[in-house]
Amino acid sequence: MKLSRFLPVLAWLPQYDRSTLSRDLLAAVIVTVMLIPQSLAYAMLAGLPPQVGLYASMLPLVLYAVFGSSRTLSVGPVAVSSLMTAAALGKLFEPGSGEYIAGAVLLAVMSGLMLVLMGVFRLGFLANFLSHPVISGFITASGLVIAASQLKHLLGVSNGGHNLLALVGGLYEQLGDVHGPTLAIGAGALVFLLAARRYLQPLLVRLGLAPSTAGMLSKTAPILAVVVTTLVTWGLRLDQAGVAVVGDIPGGLPALVMPSLEMSLWQQLAMSALLISIVGFVESVSVGQTLAAKRRQRIDPDQELVGLGAANLGAGFSGGMPVTGGFSRSVVNFDAGAETPAASAFTAVGIALATLLLTPAIAMLPVATLAATIIVAVISLIDLPALVRTWRYSRADFLAMLATILLTLSYSVEAGIMAGVGLSIGLFLYRTSRPHSAVVGRVPGTEHFRNVCRHEVETRPEMAMLRVDESLYFANARFLEDRVLELVSARPELSNVVLVCPAVNLIDASALESLEAINERLADSGVRLHLSEVKGPVMDRLQGTSFLERLTGQVYLTSFQAWQALSGSAAHPGGTPGSGVPAEQVLAGDVSKNP
Template sequence: MSFRDRLLENYQWLNGYKTSDLTGDLISALVLSFLLIPQSLAYALLAGLPPQVGISAAIAPAIAYSFFGSSRVLSVGPVAMTSILTVAAISQFPEEFRVVSAAMLAFMSGVFLMILGVLRGGALATFFSRPVVSAYITGAAILIIVSQLKHVFQVDMPGRKISEMLASFWDNKGNSVAIAMYFGLGTIILLWAVNKPLYNTLRRMHIRKKKAKYVGNISPLILVVAATIFSTYFAFHQKFNLAIVGEIPATLPDFAFPVAAWEHWETLILSAFIIALVGFVDSVSVGQTLAAKKRHRVDPDKELLGTGAANIAAGLTGAYPVAGSLSRSALNHATGAKSPLVGLMAALLMALAALTVMPLLENLPLAVLAGLIIYSCFSLLNFKEIWRTWCYSKADALTAIGALFAVLLLGVQYGVLVGTVLSMIFHIRLTLKPHTVEVGRFIGTEHYRDADRFDVEEFDEIKTLRIDESLYFANARFLEDTVAQLIVKYPQMKDLVLMCPAVNRIDASALESLTEINQRLKNLDINLHISEIHSHVMDRLHRSNFLEKLTGKVFMSQHEAIEALRPEPDWSQYSDHIDMH
């Protein structure tokens, strides 16, 4: 399929699209913008950028995604994860270079994603294990919550690592501003009250779930407006030095290529690549989860193009890296969004808000935005997932815990790297010693099972070794050692069958080991046979000379192998009992 055809597939939703669907999408876009207005300001604060940068991240990227993405409900724009990764990357630069640095990050992330999309690199979405991603998000959420304490209590908290931030918070806690604390903690408490007790009360009053959730969805905007009015009326900024958002220009983002020295670009390349991967994995995970509920399909390859286009648009409009938002996408799903037009219309509404509403929010306390961020991060904490993983697989859990502590102790950028490296180490460690068992036959059947677990029929001269792993350079030597142990264990063995139902690949190193095993057995007058090997693996073996050297045969099934190799029954011992007439 050509690149053009892949893009045209994104517009299949136009088939059967009705006027009523357009009305529903417009309502969804309106509700979405109510949530997007406070989030764009809050996440800009989290990224260490001016509020107008967050607004820009909610406009052009959403428009670009609506043309290139494959999800009908995914809301692409500013999110907590890319915000915390952005501030970690740009904090090394002087403040006057941070806006352009954020735009450079977005542009490079978009280019990386677009290249991967053209190369059909959507499989990267499965590269990170679920426990690692869950632990990474949990660690990042903790880091975000701690980082926002400086705005809730209005104290100086230098540092990017959690230990540095907590130490500076403890040292400066005496300088906190009480009114900021009231705004920040009050925001968290009110959001909890609206989304928990009030929601439950509305449900008990037989108000539909969908309508009851609307209250929670628009509550952040109501809080922002109320806090701004309250702060302006009582002049808290002038009287108590309460930190506020400040002037927000009533302008739309300009299109401009981020210009900087090459050394500046080089410094940000690794961060841009990490942000691209994390944002893409997060977006695909959200998109696929919601699409499955409506029996739609999200194509990871197309999502690379969609999120890539969104980030390039962000870079060209002075914004910062964007990704799919879980809360906003879930809102789209709940409000019945039918098409990507929701994102496009929400972006246009945000553009209108940028010219009219946003400038009125200059007296909004930063503590309120910090409270919004902290409350949204509570839903990202997933310690239950780590515990479930620990109960099921200690290796996976240790990998996840390693990623979690890497985020907390080293920073968010290193969490992904540590989690990925640990995953690879544990995977290689597990496959270094592939699971192998000796199998026998259930008497009177064609079923073969583990001889150590079940009462099965075995033959002294025929032994079967089942291999439950693909064979490659890291475990090839282990197979040689296992066969050597069988030779010593069964001196009467004349035939060895390698049962390979789980072997999906045999690389060149493993092929050399099989050749060596075959020769070693041949010297001992033992035949080597293979059973239940996959056709695509056989195709590769045919391209080598291994099958020509094989002393035994290749059997379609294990039962066929045993029937062909087992000795004929000796009926002579029963001849005295046979009555001949």
């Protein structure tokens, strides 16, 4: 049982039976047909020879099947990782050169190592710092950049660049060089694929297929486009008319590749590898969780790191490129009925067969077809209305999203992510440094206390109950001092101040000093300071400090007890200042049994 946690394959392989086999095999056939053009296309997007995409679709799938915790995730080359690979390597080497290919291998190996290490040290939570709006903005912007980068293949011109401005500017200059036959094939494939996406499923349903079968089959349209355009190119000898084709690629399975051990290259690629790892991990986990939830399964994020890490190490050592779990392929795999990761292993076999048998045919495949495949795949990722939805809900999230989009489009994918993460964290810290606080009063007839400005509540002139809506820590410690002293100076009749603490999840050393200062200054003005609704973990810490001894008032379990004890009497019922056991201790019962 324990071992199967670290080697998820042990959880399903012993129960493997014939019916599972048949479902997994069917799913594998469909995913293989989908993966062949995708692996070629994403290798091209990454600036790599087409066989690299095929290599990255064999060993990684087998390794993920052994180590990964998702039953249905389809691992392999994906659009965003390919774009990030191109951006990382394009700065350093000539695309397609030997160094460039070695760089892709190293990126995969480094990503693999980083992911495995993050898994071993249970650092999966780091991915949480990529907020939804940042991811969404990044994917949208990446989709735009990827689509723009493929236009040159559709138009038959040469053009480079890793951001939208450079790409669009370059295209504009070369509009005169557009190659007619290439455009015809590319535009034809594009229109076919877009039409297939919208109309093929309904058409197949009308022809009598079950909707789910029709949906799956419609996802295999790219292979049809590949076959038809390859045949047309071959039949009309369009390659001799200047249509770019994939060309001869080495047949046979990949050999073992040793990654470069050059230290300076590792340093140059480290940040890129980290970002590729984290973005890939986030994409995989969100797909994996969505699919797992549909079948009431769970995935273990830390084990996912190990599984994806193993897959990337496999990709690197077999001459591939960085891989991760792709959204559309995983959904097809799931819908096609894959029950275990064996489906992925069978897919790997399918790709291996294709590599052995089909490479001669692939030579005549037009590059424009692959470009059309990529464009159609990424168009669905672009979600600009999300900007409007986010703006409506939260200005801070909108700013982070916008910064991510703008920097990804205008500068680079890495700058976009880092700006988004930095801004998200900065805005969160800014917000917590100026917390909301409210003077509260009793909701009549209840033991509940709410903001005096929002609700009709009872208050008493000689006591103020202040609820601070944030953990008390260094960034807002001084704010609390200001807020309390302001309150007391505005209401000279006050004799008791109660800090209502249900939202205080932490009091750090800086805030503790502020509380001590507040207690002393209030004491000088003849005002007693009390706390109420201090939560267990916070109280545990305060117990050991001198603050509780010096506190002029009491710690009440509930605000209502504070209200009753302090109501209207100047005689301080409930004990003299600083004396007696704090109420929390009296009422808490079995304190500290479980923090």
